Each structure stands twice: as structure tokens, then as C-alpha cells.
Amino acid sequence: MVYLEGFNVATEDQEWHFFTDQLKSRAYSDFYPFQVFPKKQLPRLTFDPITIFYGDNGSGKSTLLNVIAEKLQLQRGALYNRSSFFEAYLALCTATHHLPLPPDSAIMTSDEIFNYMLDLRALNQGIDLQREAVFKDYLDHKFGDFHYRNLADYDELKKTLETRRKTQSRYAREHTHEQVRERSNGESAMAFFSERIQDDRLYLLDEPENSLSPSRQLELVRLLGDSARFFGCQFIIATHSPFVLALPGAKIYDLDTTPVSVKAWYDLPEVKVYADFFAAQRQHFA
Ligand SMILES: Nc1ncnc2c1ncn2[C@@H]1O[C@H](COP(=O)(O)OP(=O)(O)OP(=O)(O)O)[C@@H](O)[C@H]1O
Structure with missing residues (x-):
């Protein structure tokens, strides 16, 4: 055309x-x-x-x-x-x-392709940080000294029971986003064109x-x-x-x-x- x-x-x-x-x-x-x-x-x-x-x-x-x-x-x-x-x-x-x-x-x-690569990296770093917070949350609930007092504690109780049923990695997997697949610069550049060209x-x-x-x-x-x-x-x-x-x-x-x-x-x-x-x-x- x-x-x-x-x-x-x-x-x-x-x-x-x-x-x-x-x-x-x-x-x-x-x-x-x-x-x-x-x-x-x-x-x-x-x-x-x-x-x-x-x-x-x-x-x-x-x-x-x-x-x-x-x-x-x-x-x-x-x-x-x-x-x-x-x-x-x-x-x-x-x-x-x-x-x-x-x-x-x-x-x-x-410049735009470079920004795209940085965005992917930043997204993954964000997910890594989120995962660390989830790990801490898991340990706090699994080994914390939690006592159920009233309905306001219901969410905390649910979390505590969940951590006792699940492994740390399963809990983290279910509470964080999937990591964006790591790619080399060349793979990212090619992915950029495949995604963007309409x-x-x-x-x-x-x-x-x-x-x-x-x-x-x-x-x-x-x-x-x-x-x-x-x-x-x-x-x-x-x-x-x-x-x-x-x-x-x-x-x-x-x-x-x-x-x-x-x-x-x-x-x-x-x-x-x-x-x-x-x-x-x-x-x-x-
Ligand atoms: N922002 C700018 N300010 C002043 N001069 C510039 C600017 N950008 C490019 N030039 C000049 O304009 C001319 C053409 O540069 P241009 O970047 O368009 O070349 P090019 O063929 O794309 O080169 P390359 O293959 O290295 O990317 C050069 O003499 C360069 O020094």
C-alpha cells in the first residue's frame, strides 16, 4: 500500500x-x-x-x-x-x-526499542520486589502469633490458614503476577516489532x-x-x-x-x- x-x-x-x-x-x-x-x-x-x-x-x-x-x-x-x-x-x-x-x-x-527493553526490565524488577513482600507476608502469617478475636480479624485468619496449607513458593506464585519472560536485547527488539507493527x-x-x-x-x-x-x-x-x-x-x-x-x-x-x-x-x- x-x-x-x-x-x-x-x-x-x-x-x-x-x-x-x-x-x-x-x-x-x-x-x-x-x-x-x-x-x-x-x-x-x-x-x-x-x-x-x-x-x-x-x-x-x-x-x-x-x-x-x-x-x-x-x-x-x-x-x-x-x-x-x-x-x-x-x-x-x-x-x-x-x-x-x-x-x-x-x-x-x-531509542524507543531501548525504552521498551528498560520497561520490561523494570516490570520484572517490580515483580521481584512484590514477590519479596509476599514471602515476608507468608512467613509473618505462618509463624506469627495470631489470635482470632472478632470478625475484623477474619481476613487475617484466612491468610494464616492459607499459609499453613501451602508451601511458600505456591503461596508466592498465587499472590504475584507472572514474570515477563527475560529476553536478550535482540529477542526484545524482534518482539518489539512483532508486537507493534499492525x-x-x-x-x-x-x-x-x-x-x-x-x-x-x-x-x-x-x-x-x-x-x-x-x-x-x-x-x-x-x-x-x-x-x-x-x-x-x-x-x-x-x-x-x-x-x-x-x-x-x-x-x-x-x-x-x-x-x-x-x-x-x-x-x-x-
Ligand atoms: N540534533 C542535531 N543538531 C545538529 N546537527 C545534527 C543533529 N542531528 C544530526 N545532525 C547533523 O546532520 C547531519 C545528518 O545526520 P543524520 O543523523 O541524519 O545522519 P545519518 O545518515 O542518520 O547517520 P547515521 O548512519 O550515523 O545514523 C550530520 O552532519 C549530523 O552531524
């Missing part, structure tokens, strides 16, 4: 007019995200069901994703530190979409391969490919991963060329680095 059809960043002329006509003071050291794209001669971007931004570190992939996400007011699960000039820059960008954008469309970044949405993903092993990256590629082909999703992805770059049918903008151009995944320099490395080691893989 294609929800977002096209996007224009500010042209060199627009940036020029902003600096000459509108900027009240030049006493800034940084005008980000101004001045990132004019030298790259970024064309009007047009999107397929899967579109990828490729480029070296600092080529502008994340900036482009964040500019698009902010212009479209997409949901995001982690805070984004906008610079002072972001709003003025967004006013010069234009987005084209004939279909309405699905309301729960979102940008997903490594049908019929636009998603912007910033380096989704972070912390995923090669086989998990292939799992992610299957999830993204199937979601685009069968479940009405559109993806715009910034990546260095050869597995993600090779997603069948993906349109790839190479941000390292001037002007920025569309390339096949096997013509990208970083993919060739992998290909050359394995070709030079071919004798080990016979």
Missing part, C-alpha cells in the same frame, strides 16, 4: 530566502536541519510500499525520517529533541498523499536492524515484506543492513550520491564491501 506518495524538503532557494529574509539574527552556531540537504541535491522523493534511505554515517537518513515524521505528525514512542529551527524548516517541506494517512502511523527509533499503517523505521543478529534480521525482513505485501503497510526505512536493503521490490535512495539517486541494492558500495569480503574468504565456505 502507498499512503505517502511524495515528499519535498526545502529547496536551496527556499533555504536561501529563509536566511536572507526571515532569520532575525545570525547569532546561532547551528541551523539544523537547514543546510543538511541542499548540497546533496535531494530530488522530490516518491515512495513505494517499501522505500529505503541508504547512506554513510552522517548522510542525513535519520534527519530525513524525522523531518517526514514531524511534518506528518506521526506517533513516536520516544522523545525527539527538535532543534530550534525544526518548525521553520518543516513549514518549507511539502508532503503528498491522496489516501488519508492511517491515524496510528508511527516512527520507530532505537495492519494498514505507515511506518518509518530508523535502523531497525540495531541489536538483531543476521538470522533475526532475516526474520525482520520477512515481517516487513509480508506486512507490505499482504497486510496493507507502507514502510520508509533508514538502514545499513544488507538484508534490509535486499528487501524484494524496495526502492532505495542512495544519499551518498549527488544528486541523490535511486539504486539497486547490489550496486551500493556498503553491500559491495560485504560481497568482496566473502568473495575473498570463499575457500572457507565450500
Whole structure:
């Protein structure tokens, strides 16, 4: 599915007019995200069901994703530190979409995945604390000096009888929540994508391969490919991963060329680095 059809960043002329006509003071050291794209001669971007931004570190992939996400007011699960000039820059960008954008469309970044991992850990720590309190409660009731006096003591009596019938571990199991399953960073990142990606949405993903092993990256590629082909999703992805770059049918903008151009995944320099490395080691893989 294609929800977002096209996007224009500010042209060199627009940036020029902003600096000459509108900027009240030049006493800034940084005008980000101004001045990132004019030298790259970024064309009007047009999107397929899967579109990828490729480029070296600092080529502008994340900036482009964040500019698009902010212009479209997409949901995001982690805070984004906008610079002072972001709003003025967004006013010069234009987005084209004939279909309405699905309301729960979102940008997903490594920060959000990291927060997700921390949340799971915090949840488990909370459950551990709760379990310790339950253990204490068990011992207090089982070996405490309890005397039933009137109806107000009924709940305490019930607890005391329960602790005498049950082992400590059974009592704790029945009085605490299940621990969320511990996962490695890569397992958590994959679980994050499987849980969060829903049908019929636009998603912007910033380096989704972070912390995923090669086989998990292939799992992610299957999830993204199937979601685009069968479940009405559109993806715009910034990546260095050869597995993600090779997603069948993906349109790839190479941000390292001037002007920025569309390339096949096997013509990208970083993919060739992998290909050359394995070709030079071919004798080990016979
Ligand atoms: N918050 C910011 N303030 C000022 N400059 C920034 C900011 N974020 C990025 N830049 C600059 O904008 C340019 C593009 O950076 P960006 O993070 O978009 O690149 P990238 O292609 O995503 O890199 P990477 O692959 O390392 O994530 C770089 O020159 C970078 O230094």
C-alpha cells in the first residue's frame, strides 16, 4: 500500500530566502536541519510500499525520517529533541498523499526499542520486589502469633490458614503476577516489532536492524515484506543492513550520491564491501 506518495524538503532557494529574509539574527552556531540537504541535491522523493534511505554515517537518513515524521505528525514512542529551527524548516517541506494517512502511523527509533527493553526490565524488577513482600507476608502469617478475636480479624485468619496449607513458593506464585519472560536485547527488539507493527499503517523505521543478529534480521525482513505485501503497510526505512536493503521490490535512495539517486541494492558500495569480503574468504565456505 502507498499512503505517502511524495515528499519535498526545502529547496536551496527556499533555504536561501529563509536566511536572507526571515532569520532575525545570525547569532546561532547551528541551523539544523537547514543546510543538511541542499548540497546533496535531494530530488522530490516518491515512495513505494517499501522505500529505503541508504547512506554513510552522517548522510542525513535519520534527519530525513524525522523531518517526514514531524511534518506528518506521526506517533513516536520516544522523545525527539527538535532543534530550534525544526518548525521553520518543516513549514518549507511539502508532503503528498491522496489516501488519508492511517491515524496510528508511527516512527520507530532505537531509542524507543531501548525504552521498551528498560520497561520490561523494570516490570520484572517490580515483580521481584512484590514477590519479596509476599514471602515476608507468608512467613509473618505462618509463624506469627495470631489470635482470632472478632470478625475484623477474619481476613487475617484466612491468610494464616492459607499459609499453613501451602508451601511458600505456591503461596508466592498465587499472590504475584507472572514474570515477563527475560529476553536478550535482540529477542526484545524482534518482539518489539512483532508486537507493534499492525495492519494498514505507515511506518518509518530508523535502523531497525540495531541489536538483531543476521538470522533475526532475516526474520525482520520477512515481517516487513509480508506486512507490505499482504497486510496493507507502507514502510520508509533508514538502514545499513544488507538484508534490509535486499528487501524484494524496495526502492532505495542512495544519499551518498549527488544528486541523490535511486539504486539497486547490489550496486551500493556498503553491500559491495560485504560481497568482496566473502568473495575473498570463499575457500572457507565450500
Ligand atoms: N540534533 C542535531 N543538531 C545538529 N546537527 C545534527 C543533529 N542531528 C544530526 N545532525 C547533523 O546532520 C547531519 C545528518 O545526520 P543524520 O543523523 O541524519 O545522519 P545519518 O545518515 O542518520 O547517520 P547515521 O548512519 O550515523 O545514523 C550530520 O552532519 C549530523 O552531524
